[in-house]
Amino acid sequence: MSLLSLPDIMIEPAVRAALLEDLGRAGDITSDAVIPPETQARVALVARERGVVAGLDFARIAFALVDPAIRFTPRLDDGARLQPSDIIAEIEGPARGILTAERVALNFLGHLSGIASATRGIADAIAQTRAKISCTRKTTPGLRFAEKYAVRAGGGANHRFGLDDAILIKDNHIAIAGGVGVAMARARAAAGHLVKIEIEVDTLEQLDEALPHGPDAILLDNMPPDTLREAVRRIDGRAIAEASGRINAETAPAIAESGVDLLSAGWLTHSARVLDIGLDF
């Protein structure tokens, strides 16, 4: 579980920005009007459905930034499986501050737990195979580091964090460069010694063209399981085999049983449903 950690210094700017976005120019005018400043409260973050929790540090920092007098006690770690009514964390302190931070804390926690839960769903479905589930660069603008973290919390693997993270030659690159071979040759010449090269292929013919250039990974896009199995056979361990396209809990097992190393799915980060978590008094 060691890859889960994000230092607070990476989390705080995003939480601070979200709080200021919500506080606007006048602050929480409802709590200020309705709740006396001295009122204390004791509440709990409670799961309302099954899933996997992620983002506890984001929630903790949200409450701390609004009022350092709020005590936040997690009852679980990120990555833990949730059942309805499970208590995720207990929160105690000035009621105004708790109400002010509530929505931002839940927005992070629900969003990241939703991603972790979706990832865990696929990871469980392919647990009997050698394959892992991975995300993509199809993330919500500004939250990539957090969403990638949530994928890890759900038992998934991370793909590239950005354009500078590895060379990934996609269909458009191949089309413009003029073919798999020329693109691979240029990439090989340019890549640093710590930079891996992956290439996307749509057909077995493209695969055959790519393999002699020694890519570190091959993205097999939108191939049916039988074609994937043949691709894995041809790759024969010389590169990571990654399958993408139409990955969901139903299709994943058959795809994973083709022998690929990795399934990747953009929807984990861009379209996962928020996990329903509430703040109960």
Place this chain on the structure above:
Amino acid sequence: MSLLSLPDIMIEPAVRAALLEDLGRAGDITSDAVIPPETQARVALVARERGVVAGLDFARIAFALVDPAIRFTPRLDDGARLQPSDIIAEIEGPARGILTAERVALNFLGHLSGIASATRGIADAIAQTRAKISCTRKTTPGLRFAEKYAVRAGGGANHRFGLDDAILIKDNHIAIAGGVGVAMARARAAAGHLVKIEIEVDTLEQLDEALPHGPDAILLDNMPPDTLREAVRRIDGRAIAEASGRINAETAPAIAESGVDLLSAGWLTHSARVLDIGLDF
């Protein structure tokens, strides 16, 4: 359509941050390696499914920030309905820059169009009623202004933009304050002349308690259509009637036919599926 506009000065910081997040510390090493700098390309943003487009300015600014030599020509306006294969915009210029900006442009466009499309789905379903569909503060951290805009593009209404935007007394406020009456009285005393007051009620009894305090709007939470109809009858035009809870394309018509003015749904902004839009060469 006049409420659709966002000046570029509001959009640019989010797009700039997303590009820098993606470019990292070395830039687009794939395009730099594989595509000669002088190569030109002509591509199109194309819808791959039905929906509503939103976020064209975000896409335009993404390409312009990467390379001002890229020409971006929209073929539709935000809010337009899409059919598969519809051309949304044409883009022409240096191929490297187009490929570098592609993912950020699509991440914004897909996310915002997804929200607009989900909103339009509800808006169409209740078009025969007097009700409008509205979003909430359950938005993605950092993107509230953009997601609220996408709701408008989909024919929806906006709820509060932040904690400072109106007084909305929710169940937790009532519980801590000690009842509907005391909460309403405090809110009324504190509210400025341009600040509206809304209160959430779960029962008709709470509604009866709230009405004499003259709220501008009442949030009727999780009530079945029959109870909503009775609530509307008791409100009798003295306040905006808003229904929330379990709103989707199937449930919305019956809820809307109860006579409420507004349906609100958090999932429009936090859980709408990305709309599938591609960049075709």
Place this chain on the structure above:
Amino acid sequence: MSLLSLPDIMIEPAVRAALLEDLGRAGDITSDAVIPPETQARVALVARERGVVAGLDFARIAFALVDPAIRFTPRLDDGARLQPSDIIAEIEGPARGILTAERVALNFLGHLSGIASATRGIADAIAQTRAKISCTRKTTPGLRFAEKYAVRAGGGANHRFGLDDAILIKDNHIAIAGGVGVAMARARAAAGHLVKIEIEVDTLEQLDEALPHGPDAILLDNMPPDTLREAVRRIDGRAIAEASGRINAETAPAIAESGVDLLSAGWLTHSARVLDIGLDF
């Protein structure tokens, strides 16, 4: 007094920026040169004239950001009335840090107390009427949230916090739109359910034209008390009546006695004299 609070997270960025503006690239070279680092001091913030204090949290945060070892003990709350020689707060700790933070703390405290004092002056003058005094969007760039807060501390009400806060149709909008009626109709069609609509009118004729469109508030600009009284009669409780133009402590009572709900004055935030507060050893 509950609307007074601003969470520290909203205040800190402005204070931090002001300190860095003052420290420049070499820091406080006078105190560094002249005061030994171990010297301790005990000082007090003292009123030098009558008024109302506002901005104590800004001062507290200024000292804390320069040196967390400085202890800041407020003796009053924001909104309290001051007499010359009143002690506002006591400050104890390293002398260098106290001297370094002094000017920034006083710049905030004097500016915000000046606004609160000016507001209180009008509020007292119209205390026997039903009217309240309000500020406008004529604020110092970058300090709107703070100046609006100071108005509240002085017993005033806040008007719009920004262009997005309510619809306020002013003379230029009416002129360009082509008249009161068309402007009101367009605004009504566009406004969300939590957005109030106010319209500025210069004559009773414009007022008569506006009223049938049901504005939430009407800004009666530069009308003499008699005309205001007639305007209030015609509005007859159907909208908030706001008077603006030439509001000061002398004119305010007669204007307020016309029966309007609100007086608004831009000078409260843009031209109030700083309140003289000193740091005494």
Place this chain on the structure above:
Amino acid sequence: MSLLSLPDIMIEPAVRAALLEDLGRAGDITSDAVIPPETQARVALVARERGVVAGLDFARIAFALVDPAIRFTPRLDDGARLQPSDIIAEIEGPARGILTAERVALNFLGHLSGIASATRGIADAIAQTRAKISCTRKTTPGLRFAEKYAVRAGGGANHRFGLDDAILIKDNHIAIAGGVGVAMARARAAAGHLVKIEIEVDTLEQLDEALPHGPDAILLDNMPPDTLREAVRRIDGRAIAEASGRINAETAPAIAESGVDLLSAGWLTHSARVLDIGLDF
């Protein structure tokens, strides 16, 4: 007039921040609702009272940031004297953008012109003497560079821009250090070759104590004209003589005629009344 210039790169961040503060999260909802996007307008910035203009570049940048299609044509330069009805600049372009930027442009222009006008008032009053009028560090947080510029536009001189700009030993420094002599000696030992040293004295005795240490300037605080004249005699050209305390258009001539080189007044930047400038269609 050469010290007037500020490069746009210094101005733009302040204007951008002010616009975003005003646009909030939804933008200019009034203009969007009421003004069709294609409407063009031609307006003028017009003086409504006598004074001196300052801040034209701030206004120009405000309009340009909202909509680059707006053409801004200044008819005067910063520092020019204004009579009521003088046209300061003409503005032409999309009406929406003009209305959106109007308030921010006027907030800067009125604030800075107010400072320039107040400065000019003193400068004119002492024009027959050798003295100049100067500002202090008592500025509005975040706007020091702009307010100092406005003082220059009004014919004034600038004092320190920050704590790091020169050594200025004030009464509190002297008290804590243990006297004029020890403070001066320490300052002399620490000061770099381009750093000037100024010391505040309240009495002629302190002046006599300070002079042998060779300060570059001496701040003569709250001395009546006769005492000032004696102080100037004793200084005898060995240091800049600066008078502070109760400087206004009435008192300035007598103070200046004492022979001091400089009068300084904090109210120029912290309490000058905004100059009334309007946007006329």
Place this chain on the structure above:
Amino acid sequence: MSLLSLPDIMIEPAVRAALLEDLGRAGDITSDAVIPPETQARVALVARERGVVAGLDFARIAFALVDPAIRFTPRLDDGARLQPSDIIAEIEGPARGILTAERVALNFLGHLSGIASATRGIADAIAQTRAKISCTRKTTPGLRFAEKYAVRAGGGANHRFGLDDAILIKDNHIAIAGGVGVAMARARAAAGHLVKIEIEVDTLEQLDEALPHGPDAILLDNMPPDTLREAVRRIDGRAIAEASGRINAETAPAIAESGVDLLSAGWLTHSARVLDIGLDF
């Protein structure tokens, strides 16, 4: 040369910050005082010694940000070799702006060209071998992306851009983890499919322990050429062999002839002497 490009959007924030750091709160008071605003100038960036140029885009952007009327015409590309008196770029336009931007432009250009020149010195010295020269994470805080770019411009390779860029197990990690084997095993379990693993070894025994775990690269620290040769023999192409420690133009050839793939040197980025480039009128 394709890996050289950095989009302007990555460069501009650093240049803007450097200009504001230099302009301070009053701008360029020398040029404003001494140079009339209408004066035009034509100057050239000229090499004063041999080396390699890098950072032309930084210089171009510095002049453009100060005054868009300045025309900047590069006569060379980054990576070009310089002889004394070579003209690097010609600059024409308002003299004030040219003088204002001069120092920031030269600070970037001299610093980055210094790094490129140092790198080229090593690259030339080992040109007859298969080895490349690489930088490290020992960079100037805030300028890593720029310094890494300068290394590429000098013909060098880039090592990790940050802690998140690859797994590099160093001596301290091994010591704390408890040995080469356990560290490698943990790294292998945690690494994503696009993440390479490198391990630092000080002895051939550590090398033998590391190799069976299949590292992608091995950092051979401070080994003499003979030991390096033996290490290369044992690695036998199964991993990238990188030599570090005491790399300079004199030692590099012997080290490179050991057969390693890579030499890495921290001083390229943290201690390279600035290249002397002047601005000649």
Place this chain on the structure above:
Amino acid sequence: MSLLSLPDIMIEPAVRAALLEDLGRAGDITSDAVIPPETQARVALVARERGVVAGLDFARIAFALVDPAIRFTPRLDDGARLQPSDIIAEIEGPARGILTAERVALNFLGHLSGIASATRGIADAIAQTRAKISCTRKTTPGLRFAEKYAVRAGGGANHRFGLDDAILIKDNHIAIAGGVGVAMARARAAAGHLVKIEIEVDTLEQLDEALPHGPDAILLDNMPPDTLREAVRRIDGRAIAEASGRINAETAPAIAESGVDLLSAGWLTHSARVLDIGLDF
């Protein structure tokens, strides 16, 4: 030693930015993979060569920002002379955090200590003369405040912090203005009372032309010691005499013995070699 202090508020932004630059989007993946979260460590910052330490607060803040549980105990003060093996500070706490912050802490500490050490080398070489060694504006972009501080820690003096800090008329200004006399006259007319004026002269003729205008300092550029001596004779105490050009530990004594007040050298900040400091377990 009183001019050494920089408040943490000035240091923290630079350290925070450097940490985020290094942590990237995934954090310290090596330490996360290899070091268990509960592992504690005790390490020391140790000098590996002779020199002067500077930047201890930067190192302290780096560790504190990564993990507040890390205890940092300095054993020396900035400005202290170092011998190889001297312990600079002891650090104790969670091993992961220590390893994560190590490189950023060392990058600041080595860079600033390198500058302090180079400065001290010259300061020692001229200790028997009246001259001081000073830096210039040739600093690393973004780090000027820190590098100037390091020069002070090494016993040096600071020159201008920015373009706005003093008037320094250089050769290019003279050339464009049309001569020493006109440039000096314009500067004198424009300078505020706390602004010093320095002018660069290349010949004794220029010196003679400058002196009657009363500059506060004169920069004698690239003059041999004999010419410097004659220049000092002609200046005769009426201005600070500063020598620049080819200043190093060998040339400095002869130059300083000419009687100048100041030697200035750009390489102290732009080309000083990093001081070798290690983190030993």
